[in-house]
Amino acid sequence: MLNLCSIFTVLHSKYMKINKYNSLVFAVLFGFGLSGQAQTKQWTLEECVRYALDNNITIKLSELDVKNAVIDKRGALGSYLPSVNGNASHSWNIGLNVNPVTNIATTQTTQYSSLGVNAGVDIYKGLQNQNTYRRAKLSIISSQYQLVKMQEDVSLNVANAFLEILFNKENLKVKKEQLSIDQKRLARSEEMVNAGTIPRGDLFDLKATNATDQQAIIVAENSLLISKLSLAQLLQLKDFTDFDVIDDTNAKDENGILLQSPDDIYNKAKEIRTDLKIAQTNLEIAEKNVSIAKGAYQPTLKGFYQFSTSASYSDRTGLDANGNPITFGPDPIFTQFSDNKGHNFGFQLNVPIFNGFSAKNNVERNKVSFEKSKIDLEQKSLDLQRNVYTAFTDAKGALNTYESSTVTLEARQQAYNYAKEKYDVGLMNSFDFTQAQTLLTNAQSDVIRTKYDYIFKIKILEFYFGIPIIPIITK
CATH class of the missing domain: 1.10.1200 (Non-ribosomal Peptide Synthetase Peptidyl Carrier Protein; Chain A)
Known part of the structure; x- marks a missing residue:
């Protein structure tokens, strides 16, 4: 204010x-x-990744999966404990009925209350409870690995989107610089046309070139806006109108990853890659499922205990001292609960004899799942080896392409400078000069494209070697 x-x-x-x-x-x-300009924030790559890890919807869903796995483990642990349940009921009986307390048939309205407690515990269940608990612990590990993998994928996607913005920024800068050069050349050409040094037709070509440059700027601006929108959506930002990132155009292998051999990177990746850890954990889970299914072949032994008591609210009939029938009210309710209480306890043994092959089929299905998990682990290992070697080759190739495009740009720049000198003194026509300028522009675009392609492929190779964009902290 x-x-x-x-x-x-x-x-x-x-x-x-x-x-x-x-x-x-x-x-x-x-x-x-002024306030709007002051609030414009330029995000670093680390800030973008941190924000995405905290706000990405897919990551939040993976975090909920971890919580569900913890709940499942708590449920598996509860199978070791006895189950205790209480029950109570109250009923009205009208007309001829048997009093459940006195066991006498009478025609009257009676009320009946009962209380009870049931308890049971698994003494032996074919080790199913133990294996279920172990599987639940493995499921927590698997869900945590899934969360880490999701964080890695989101980090890599953010890095790709971030580099896409930087590429479009540099590309737009080149287009604007090209327009500025062409505008100056147009003004210079107008002076040369007026002086009779060059024909007027060359001036028309330059005006067309300026119009083409302006169109290229519009296309580059749209590409930059779309890339910013893509990253903002990946970060779950609602307001992206002022969203921007810090220009960081360093194209270096800072961690020296290309100095490693593909075998070293692969051996490191086998130890740390989340994909293999997930496949290995899933294999162990499948093995526990087979053990759980086999537990259905074995007998089960349970212990149980029941306590019950009841009370009636109906009048009772009897004989007095002289033998005459009389009616008197019910005993006090707590007295009835005390007199009518009962206990029931024992053991229950169930021996599976024939169950329509359901237990056998369940075991066979889980064995098939176990074999599929083994094959999946082998396939993941082969995929990892292929991906590492491919990523290493791609990174090497991207570096060579970037270096070659840089050399090409230097040569094109010298050729353009020479053509400009000839054009300024009237020794080159407008068409040939425009060709030299187009080749220079294409070389500049190639350098930008190959540079960011190289940076991204280096990031992928670093991922396989266990170097994240930022350290991922599991919750």
């Missing part, structure tokens, strides 16, 4: 004839404009 007031004071004192209301509106709008 102080800034707005000071701006308004300066404007008011400088323009005394301007309407007071219009001055205030202008000052407020100007202040908001």
Whole structure:
């Protein structure tokens, strides 16, 4: 508010004839404009990755999967504990019925209450409880690996989107510089046409070239906007109008990953890559599923205990001392609960004899799943080896291509400078000069493209070697 007031004071004192209301509106709008510029933030790659790891929806879903696995483990642990349940009921019986307490049939309205407690515990269940608990612990490990893999994938996607913005920024800068050069050349050519040094037809070619440059700038600006939008959406940002990233165009192998051999990278990747850890854990889970299924072949032994008591609220009939029938009320309710209590406990043994091959089929299905998990682990190992060697070859090739394009750019720049000297003195026509300029522009674009292609492929190779974009901290 102080800034707005000071701006308004300066404007008011400088323009005394301007309407007071219009001055205030202008000052407020100007202040908001300054505020909007001050709020523009340029994100670093690390900030983008950190924000994505904290806000990406897919990662949040993976975190919930970890919580579910923890809950499943708690449930598996509960299978070791006895189950205890209480029950209570109250009923009304109207007409002829048997009093469940006195066991006498009477025609009257009676009320009946019962209380009970049941307890049971698995003594032996074919080791299914133990194997289920071990499987639950493996499931937690698997879900944690899945979370780490999701974080790695999101980090790599963010890095790719970040580099795409940098590429489009440099590409736009080249297009603008090219337009600036062509505009100066157009102005120079107009002077040369007026002086009769070059034909007027060359001027038309230059005007067409300037129009083409402006079109190229529009295309480059749209590409930059779309790349910013893609990264903002990947970060789950709602407001991306002022979103921008810090220019970091360093194209170096800072970690010296290309100094490693493909075999060294592969051996390192086998130890740390999350894909293999997930496949290995899934294999162990499949093995536990086979053990759980085999437990259905064995007998089960359970211990149980039941306690029950009841009370009736109906009148009772009897004989007095003289043998005459009399009616008297029910005993006190707590007295009935005490007199009618009962206990029941023992063991229950179930021996599987024939169950329609359900246990056998379940075991066979889990064995098939186990074999599939073994094959999946082997396939993941082969895929990793192929991917490492491919990534290493791609990174090497990208480096060579980048270096070659840099040499080509230097040569094209010298050729362009020579052509410009000839064109300025009238020894080269406009068409040939435009060709030299086009070749230079293409060489500049190739350098930008190959540089960021090299950077991204280095990042992929570093991932296989266990060097993340930023350290990933598991929760």
